[in-house]
Amino acid sequence: MARPSDGRKDQELINILTANARIPLAEIAKTLGVSRATVQGRLTRLEREGAIVGYTTVLGKDDAHNTALSAIILIELEVKQQGNVIALLRKKSEIIQCYTLNGHFDLFVKIKCATSTHLDEIIDWIAEMDGVRRTTSSILLARKFER
Template identity: 40%
Template sequence: MRDFKDDLDRKLVALLQDNARMATAEIARKLKVARSTVQERIARLEKDGVISGYTVLLSRAPDVESVQALVMLAVEQQQVRETIKRLETFPEIRTCLTVSGEFDLFLRVEAPRLDDLDEVLDDIAAIPGVRRSRSSIVLAAKFDRKRAN
């Protein structure tokens, strides 16, 4: 899937996923390689499409809490596209993935409070074509690597 030359590429990408603004000198120090090696690797990874871009991630104010759920949906096959279009209208849905197996869609949903999340989950379940859903509340994020689409 990815064109990693070796373990150094993997470690380099992991550092950039954690902090894309990390200075090449700091990356070189952490990886124990020359700064020019880091620059060459980054240039090659960008050229090869492994690194497709950099982005800004907005953080919430420290005093703002939210609750997240991971939601699996079983959807009538002839209504998957329409269901996805409807799901796109929910600002609380941060991620929508198609998956194989018992369920068809996997969602990451975020709301300010538990009662707001409950309302969103009820609205999702009411979408025509949604046959069944299963939700799990996220207790804690141990790490979260952001990826380009």
């Protein structure tokens, strides 16, 4: 188990990578005041422990490939249907995130599709799923920032 000071350094490392996952290890080491080998060791441990599970590319708002439509759907479930619904949602590659919620809705789902017609089909598929009581959807417009 990491000591509290190590936990703070781990969080600082994660914050640096969240801002820029391509930053050189030497620069991270300088920022954290540790050696490059220490940074590499922390990264390896955080990946092994599952705190860091991957690195990704975030496209700019003017990128020519950023033409997909994204939407969020809030889903209210029938009692004891969460496992079944999540299992079905997981099978659709267009569904890129799924979170459980407290409050009136049970799930938050983010969808990404190439066309509005396809997005509409996915939203309808979710709404008609056994165990789904009701949904509410919003299309995401412009990303103002992302961490």
